[in-house]
Amino acid sequence: MKKFLNKPEDFVDETVRGILAAHPDQLACIGDDVRCIVRADAPRRGKVALATGGGSGHLPLFLGYVGTGLLDGCAVGGVFQSPSADRMFEVTKAIHGGRGVLYVFGNYGGDVMNFEMAAEMADMEDIRVESYAAAEDVASAPKGEEEKRRGVAGIFYVYKCAGAAAEDGADLDEVKRIAEKAGASVRSMGVALSPVIVPEVGRPSFTIGDDEMEIGMGIHGEPGIRRGKLLTADEVVTEMIGRIIPDLPFGRGDEVSVLVNGLGSTPKEELYIAYRKVAEILAGEGISVFKVYVGEFATSLEMAGFSISLLKLDGELKTLLAKPARTPFFEQAQL
Amino acid sequence: MKKFLNKPEDFVDETVRGILAAHPDQLACIGDDVRCIVRADAPRRGKVALATGGGSGHLPLFLGYVGTGLLDGCAVGGVFQSPSADRMFEVTKAIHGGRGVLYVFGNYGGDVMNFEMAAEMADMEDIRVESYAAAEDVASAPKGEEEKRRGVAGIFYVYKCAGAAAEDGADLDEVKRIAEKAGASVRSMGVALSPVIVPEVGRPSFTIGDDEMEIGMGIHGEPGIRRGKLLTADEVVTEMIGRIIPDLPFGRGDEVSVLVNGLGSTPKEELYIAYRKVAEILAGEGISVFKVYVGEFATSLEMAGFSISLLKLDGELKTLLAKPARTPFFEQAQL
Numbered sequence: 001m002k003k004f005l006n007k008p009e010d011f012v013d014e015t016v017r018g019i020l021a022a023h024p025d026q027l028a029c030i031g032d033d034v035r036c037i038v039r040a041d042a043p044r045r046g047k048v049a050l051a052t053g054g055g056s057g058h059l060p061l062f063l064g065y066v067g068t069g070l071l072d073g074c075a076v077g078g079v080f081q082s083p084s085a086d087r088m089f090e091v092t093k094a095i096h097g098g099r100g101v102l103y104v105f106g107n108y109g110g111d112v113m114n115f116e117m118a119a120e121m122a123d124m125e126d127i128r129v130e131s132y133a134a135a136e137d138v139a140s141a142p143k144g145e146e147e148k149r150r151g152v153a154g155i156f157y158v159y160k161c162a163g164a165a166a167e168d169g170a171d172l173d174e175v176k177r178i179a180e181k182a183g184a185s186v187r188s189m190g191v192a193l194s195p196v197i198v199p200e201v202g203r204p205s206f207t208i209g210d211d212e213m214e215i216g217m218g219i220h221g222e223p224g225i226r227r228g229k230l231l232t233a234d235e236v237v238t239e240m241i242g243r244i245i246p247d248l249p250f251g252r253g254d255e256v257s258v259l260v261n262g263l264g265s266t267p268k269e270e271l272y273i274a275y276r277k278v279a280e281i282l283a284g285e286g287i288s289v290f291k292v293y294v295g296e297f298a299t300s301l302e303m304a305g306f307s308i309s310l311l312k313l314d315g316e317l318k319t320l321l322a323k324p325a326r327t328p329f330f331e332q333a334q335l
Numbered sequence: 336m337k338k339f340l341n342k343p344e345d346f347v348d349e350t351v352r353g354i355l356a357a358h359p360d361q362l363a364c365i366g367d368d369v370r371c372i373v374r375a376d377a378p379r380r381g382k383v384a385l386a387t388g389g390g391s392g393h394l395p396l397f398l399g400y401v402g403t404g405l406l407d408g409c410a411v412g413g414v415f416q417s418p419s420a421d422r423m424f425e426v427t428k429a430i431h432g433g434r435g436v437l438y439v440f441g442n443y444g445g446d447v448m449n450f451e452m453a454a455e456m457a458d459m460e461d462i463r464v465e466s467y468a469a470a471e472d473v474a475s476a477p478k479g480e481e482e483k484r485r486g487v488a489g490i491f492y493v494y495k496c497a498g499a500a501a502e503d504g505a506d507l508d509e510v511k512r513i514a515e516k517a518g519a520s521v522r523s524m525g526v527a528l529s530p531v532i533v534p535e536v537g538r539p540s541f542t543i544g545d546d547e548m549e550i551g552m553g554i555h556g557e558p559g560i561r562r563g564k565l566l567t568a569d570e571v572v573t574e575m576i577g578r579i580i581p582d583l584p585f586g587r588g589d590e591v592s593v594l595v596n597g598l599g600s601t602p603k604e605e606l607y608i609a610y611r612k613v614a615e616i617l618a619g620e621g622i623s624v625f626k627v628y629v630g631e632f633a634t635s636l637e638m639a640g641f642s643i644s645l646l647k648l649d650g651e652l653k654t655l656l657a658k659p660a661r662t663p664f665f666e667q668a669q670l
Contacts, residue, residue, distance in 0.1 A: 002528040002529065002545070002546075002548070002565055002639060003605060004528075004568040004571060004601065004605040004608060004609060004641070005567065005568055005605070005608070006567045006568050006569050006608070011604065011608070014568075014607075014608045014611055015604040015605075015607045015608055015611075016607075017611045018606075018607030018608055018609070018610040018611035018614070018629075019607050021610065021611055021614040021627075022593075022607065022610050022614070022627035022629055023627065056604070057602075057604065059602065059603040059604055059607075060603070193337040193339075194337065210337070211337075213337075230337055232340065232341045233339040233340055233341050233349075234341050236339060258357075264600065264602060265599065265600030265637050265639075266339065266637070267392075267394065267599055267634065267636050267637055268394040268395070268631070268634070268664075269346065269350040269391070269392065269394055269636070270338060270339040270340070270350075271353075272349075272350045272351075272353030272354050272357065272394075273339060273340070273341070273346070273349045273350055273353055274339060274353070275353040275356065275357050276349055276350075276352045276353035276356055279353070279356040279357070292356075292357040292358065294353075294357055294663075295664075296603070299602065299603070301602045301604070302600050302601070302602055302639070304337060304600075304637070306339070324668075326668055328629075329603075329630075331666040331667060331668060332666060333659075333661055333666060333668070
């Protein structure tokens, strides 16, 4: 886990400076604060604006989803740390196009608190703000306690559907309804094989044996459901899907989109080996697949591992998922 | 370097089966041979067809570039092994749309030999074939011996420009001229921090100290220019760019596209930290940047490291680079 770094304390700012230097036609920062990122064409008048934010170290989360058909702005935190409420508020003001702002973020204590504070600041300036916290990791709390769950890679689906609705001109209540609907229709679970080194910390975030895996681990190394011997790819996928399917539940006749998300250092080859088994299990369950995403959508630096997310589709979500989108990290033509 | 695997000997076939299961609207195999991949709509009548091929373990190389605006087919080899001439020939027949076929591959002995044999087989069936071997890694042989150089991530630019020309209806001579021109206008260099484990081998491909890097290493672990203590990101980039710029040479007033390519487990954050320094150096040299690609374009399983490629643009290459493209691994709207 050697790293290409300059000073560890500059890791986040240098990353964002590189992103801004590479994509000046698509992204901009507010003033000289590289931790407040907005679309280069912000604010878009007459469009509901979407903002997100969260800790760094998860690219393309979070700022990688700022762009056409997705989000309007992002507050950038330190590695695995919430951004400040002040920065969320600055982003809010910069992207507000007159029709309100929806915050979409992961269900983590610091982010929830800071986005609440930012919403209060926005309210004092008569900017209407609504919020949605993604919380779809089935390993992070049992069924019945969904409000305690973490948000992981499935937040991509919330961004995608709500972002498409906003791009189409939907009002704030409608964009929020879509975010809630997409979030309620997605379930995720991950597995990790290795820890990460946060640059400013300089040592592994946890230890795990050479022959071990941890099923259900979070993207910051939060404890999972169980730790055990590393199984075959097919066994791991079978266990994960076996927890995801009954949770929503997904069932015969359903149509889904599947996201197999690499956490950092697991090669795409292994992600596709995993998807092969996902497809086999879904076919056996009578669940059909509309669109498959395989790649890195929400990472944890150089962690080895992956997550699986399933989104249950209806006509409305399918139409929104199929719309085009374009950011420096994600492009999709109309499906 | 723990892996999600079933039987190591099934690694390649299971990977490709996963890709075919995930993207059936875009890719297909020939008969039941998953190591012969073509566009789902092959053959495209009246279009020059492009084929590639090479060892597995480099996704999105090679088959990830099969799609609209890029390639028509790909022969898939074992991990780090050339595919057979027979498979290259099968792909050739399946994609030929009546206007000839261009082979574009990396300059490796096995691939060169097998594509030559495939071209001879095609000739016997009156399919006209031309070839271009990418060889742009400045670390792999000195200036003056360019024909001995390896092809690495810069082959992406050859695919992109030649693929766009073919999509536009250019004839085989013209598509070959574009491939040669793009290939002659690109220079690359890489740096590695860690070895890889080939699944069927089960042990690291080489050893490197915990505080060491190897500048100029190839994507199969071929020896580089020098091994030394791991430097800062800025120092590493400065050394790499310092060898790339004088090689073509690139100079004041030039316009380039830049590709910062992750080799596998190096996070996108670090790739952007590297690009930040690339942009600074190019600005200082009076070289302007048209389009920047940052991500994984040619990997080596879970190797830590990255490469930098520069493509010198003129009006013709810029127009071709800007054209849209769409594969399961790469999408670009018209720039």
